[in-house]
Amino acid sequence: MAFSPEIWQSVLLTFRLATVTTILLVLIGLPLAHWLNTSRGRGIIFLETLVTLPIVLPPTVIGFYLLIFFAPQNPLGAAWVGLTGHTLAFSFTGLVIGSVIYSLPFAVQPFQSALKAIPPTLIEAARISGANWGQIFWHISLPIARRGIGTGIILSFAHTVGEFGVVLMLGGAIPGVTKVASIQLYDEVQKLNYAQAHSIALVLLVISFALILAISLLQRHRDEEIH
Amino acid sequence: MRLLLILLAAFAGDLRAGELSVAAASDLVYCLEELHAAFEKEHPAIDLKTSTGSSGNFFAQIKNGAPFDVFLSADVSYPEAVIKAGLADEESLSRYAVGRLVVWATGEKTDISSGLTSLSNAAIKKIAIANPDHAPYGRAAKAALQYFKMWDQVEPKVVYGENIAQTAQFIETGNADAGIVALALVLSPKLAKVGRWVEIPGESYPRLEQAAVVTRRGQDNPASALYIAFLRSAKAREIFDRFGFRLPQ
Structure with missing residues (x-):
């Protein structure tokens, strides 16, 4: 095993990206899941399809469109450059945006099914008893849906750790900024540094295994609670 | 039965006779369109399959058995490394351009x-x-x-x-x-x-001498030698000139 400082840097960067992305996905995903569950609007099916799309969409499609949107010739890209002085491409923020889109369905879908499992009568009863929105969320929705929400959180994190195509198209492989572990692995293979490549691959393998194992345990607990 | 046939057809995408697979450095991506059009005009029976990418990536792929007949690198060291690894013949090394x-x-x-x-x-x-x-x-x-x-x-x-x-x-x-x-x-x-x-x-910067080699796999393909000869032809030279490549020594 060979763990150079560059490897640690890329692994830590991957964790940072996955953590920031996951926090954002909880903040965006929970209200979005609730809205998708409860809205009866006609356009909702299209929105739901759009949210689910990244499951099947080639990452290069996301990478390509983002690269176009981020370009300073584009109004969005120009606005960002005007605001911050640099482009979104090749920046950590740019990768976070890409990752949030890329992992969105992996948060929203488990959130949706978790929230669906809460009996509406329970919410109704709480509301009649005078509980406010916040109390209902913290004391009723969250405790009941916690395993499903946990699944969404772990899946979002794991899926972001596994990101490659979007970052390859958008990142520019800057050490410590956009050169995540999967890109570092790709570079080490091209340099024929198989020892380094093995180290990164093993780290990613163990992390991914542990995360999926955690989800399986969560699911099993939930099933036991139901039966 | 029909399913089996579909499955077989799906796997039949591998290289066939009359085809030559070329792995080329990305600086050639546009130049190659013209080079290959000219080559296929001279040799209508040969169908070229072109892949472009970084030279180092192709070197790593060839080392791991990638099915390329000819490798056009953006330098000389990767083709030399392919030869050193026993995956190409030394005599096939050909300097075709200077970037x-x-x-x-x-x-x-x-x-x-x-x-x-x-x-x-x-x-x-x-x-x-x-x-x-x-x-x-x-x-x-x-x-x-x-x-x-x-x-x-x-x-x-x-x-x-x-x-x-x-x-x-x-x-x-x-x-x-x-x-x-x-x-x-x-x-x-x-x-x-x-x-x-x-x-x-x-x-x-060090001179960007670009060289091509025929891989071990490409040696059995008669089109490989034709392709290397074409890279040195007057027609190819004219195209290389237009794309700003200098003449190799």
Whole structure:
């Protein structure tokens, strides 16, 4: 095993990206899941399809469109450059945006099914008893849906750790900024540094295994609670 | 039964007789379109399958048994390494062109009139070069910046393209303000009218001698020898000239 400082840097960067992305996905995903569950609007099916799309969409499609949107010739890209002085491409923020889109369905879908499992009568009863929105969320929705929400959180994190195509198209492989572990692995293979490549691959393998194992345990607990 | 036939047909995409698979460095991506059109005109029976990418990537792939007959690198060291690994014949090594480096920018306001030294201007925030770890043009770009003692200063602004074509794409879209690319790319019909370029003096980086080899696998393919001969033909030379490649020694 060979763990150079560059490897640690890329692994830590991957964790940072996955953590920031996951926090954002909880903040965006929970209200979005609730809205998708409860809205009866006609356009909702299209929105739901759009949210689910990244499951099947080639990452290069996301990478390509983002690269176009981020370009300073584009109004969005120009606005960002005007605001911050640099482009979104090749920046950590740019990768976070890409990752949030890329992992969105992996948060929203488990959130949706978790929230669906809460009996509406329970919410109704709480509301009649005078509980406010916040109390209902913290004391009723969250405790009941916690395993499903946990699944969404772990899946979002794991899926972001596994990101490659979007970052390859958008990142520019800057050490410590956009050169995540999967890109570092790709570079080490091209340099024929198989020892380094093995180290990164093993780290990613163990992390991914542990995360999926955690989800399986969560699911099993939930099933036991139901039966 | 029908399902089995569909399955078989799906697997039948491998190379057939009369086909030649060419792995080529990304600086050739546009030049190759014309080269291959000319080659197929001369040899209508041969169907060329072209892959482009970074030379280092192809070297790693060939080492792992990639099915390429001919490898056109952007340098000499990767083809030599293929030979050293016993995966190509020494006699097939053929120097076909010498590449040139340019500073390129597409933004209307970006000033690169003083060439490489322009890159240290504060107005240029992101500079794209190819990854020096596995792209010869990236290595040359870094060498040129080091030659002019600019590397330490500009390194924080550098972003790395996976190969020289992606590097050009970063600049073309404007996501990078400027960068260092192959002259062959900016002279291509596709990019000739896009932005401005300034050549980087040849003494500032190791000569970009580009060589081709026929792989062990390609030795059994009679089209390989025809292809190498074509690279040295007057017709090919005329195309290389148009894309700004110098004559190899």
